[in-house]
Amino acid sequence: MSVLRRLVAAIFTATLLALVPGLPAYAHDGPVTLDVAGDGAGGVTVRAIFTKDQHPVETGVRLVLNATGEGGRTVGPLQLNPSAEGKGFYSSGPVLTPGTWEVAVTAPAPHPGKALVKVEARVAQQMPPAPPREHDATSTLTGRFGWLWWLLGAILVILVLGAIAQSRGNRAKTRT
Structure with missing residues (x-):
């Protein structure tokens, strides 16, 4: 009987905990620190962290850029x-033309923050075209001897079928 009572108590407790709304998670609050830099081309990246606990800003902060x-x-x-670089990172995309820019990024209340930096925007570099690939020795061998795998597979199938036929023939001889 005590096992049944414990089981009912456990089910009741689990149900109660599932129905009660969770406690609010630790909420980050207050001003943010903004680290602003150029992205190496015509854009700006910003890392936003809460000033109090140095945790990255995940959501709820609106950052505005003026340059x-x-x-x-x-x-x-x-x-x-x-x-997509990670939590607390924001980007502008390519918005600056080549040259020197004074960039101001602000975050309004309830998470105020401001940063003012000089950024050197450049023309985006392009990846050089990939050199032509030389023929790979393994792919050439596979192409050259691919028929060999089919031949070996056919031989294996013939051997298995022959073994099955022979075992059936031996069974038929032992029965008579």
């Missing part, structure tokens, strides 16, 4: 989107 270049050129305001 001023040589000759009075301007870009922005542009909203930065989270990047």
Whole structure:
């Protein structure tokens, strides 16, 4: 009887815990620190972390980029989107033309933050074309001797069928 009571108590407890909403997770709060840099071409990357605990900003922060270049050129305001580089990274994509830019990135309340840096934008480098591949020795051998695998497979099938026929013939002789 005590096993049954323990089982009922365990089921009741599990059901109760499943129905009760979870406790709120530790919520990051307060201002953010923004590390801004050029991406090596015409874009800007930003790493956003909470100033208090140095954890990366995952969601809920809107970053806005404004840039001023040589000759009075301007870009922005542009909203930065989270990047695939990891948690807390944001990127602009190629928005700056080659030259020196003064880039300001801001985050409004409730997570205020601001960074102002100089970025040297360059023309994006392109990958050189891949050199032509030489013929691989293994692929040449496979192509040259591929028929051999078919021949070996056919021989194996014939041997197996012959062994089966022989064993049936031996069984038939022992029965008579």
